[in-house]
Amino acid sequence: MAAFLTTPLPASADAPSGLERLERFYEETRSLRADFSQEVAGPEGEVQERSQGEVWIERPDRFRWDYSEPYPQKIVADGETVQFYDPEMEQVTVRDFTQGLGHTPSSVLSGSGDLSRQFEIREGGRKDGLAWVELIPRDREQAGFRSARVGLAADPVRLREFVFTDPFDNRTRLQFENIRVNPALDADLFNFQPPPGTDVLGGGGRNG
Template identity: 40%
Template sequence: MIRTTLALLALALLGAVNPLGAQENGARAQLDRFAEGLQTLHARFEQQVISTDGAVQDRSEGEVWLRRPERFRWEYGGDFPELVVADGERVWIYDEMLEQVTVRDQGAASMDSPLTLLTDPDRLEEQFEVREMGQAEQMHLLELRARSQESEFERILLGLEAGLLKLMIMEDAFGLRTEIRFDEVEINPELDDELFYFEPPPGVDVIGGLAETAGLQ
């Protein structure tokens, strides 16, 4: 379910506008500029999951579309294609290889991770220790460390370049690291409503607490 959590985090970052008087070109200031006025986003991404010994456990790539405040579409390609769609009420996770769809309440799915508190910028510093980390690879780095031991990720590193979010690194309590690099980032493109609509293909299994409510069982 880590892909769903990461999708929710990316959506949450759209709401992270809360200027702190940071340096004009620092990471936090760039994050504020990235989010300010942002309504829609489209980007390509590459994702790696890296173990504690540095071995790459999983590598994937795809595209993401987001519409503020509550909609996203996250498409993973490669050997294990997966689609994650949030329509504002439900999150749909379609595993093509398993021919299986999981449907979850979007509010409940968001509450599974304290990362989604980023949608409430007034609580950001309440839940995370926020620290500027200088520059690397031409990016300004911002570190978020969870104050709660119940957070799914202990540490999040954001990399921003020219006012765009280019990198997210998440580390959990077991040292597993997930890195996502964004490319070809488009700000406020026109997006078709159909991107944020999902109907399970005929014949697939639909599971989850909302399957019956949605009339799919």
């Protein structure tokens, strides 16, 4: 398991800092399952979209986001490809894992790569009972967001919030509940097979 910090963490006189909690999260979390809610707000703070669903992550590089509200969608990665499935459109888009993600929240949470190489990592203070860490992409052209904040609870360490701002000042806030750390996950979760008749984009034609 590759370390994501290349410099010693600052000493803490009381509760663990955000950086210490983030390090523990990567050290201790091999897999997780959680319910999530997602809120997208525009530059002026107006809420544009709300959604929710369930997420499974198995490090490294495997994850599945199942959106249930306001309409079903799936994003599934097996370490080699990422599939974006829209059942209403009967369409799935298949991309190479690296090209399909870049430096996105999914790549951060699934633990792909060395975060200290991809981001400038800063302490983000404490708010709402969480210790926060700020991530600033080193390569802004490749990153899927301009900046991000990760909120972590302690004892045991749990990832509770992930807030990121895109280049157009839209802000997406992910909140996680009912978190299970290191559950045994079925490999089929990350082996998505679209239903027969689904249009396949980027992967060669039509399934079935």
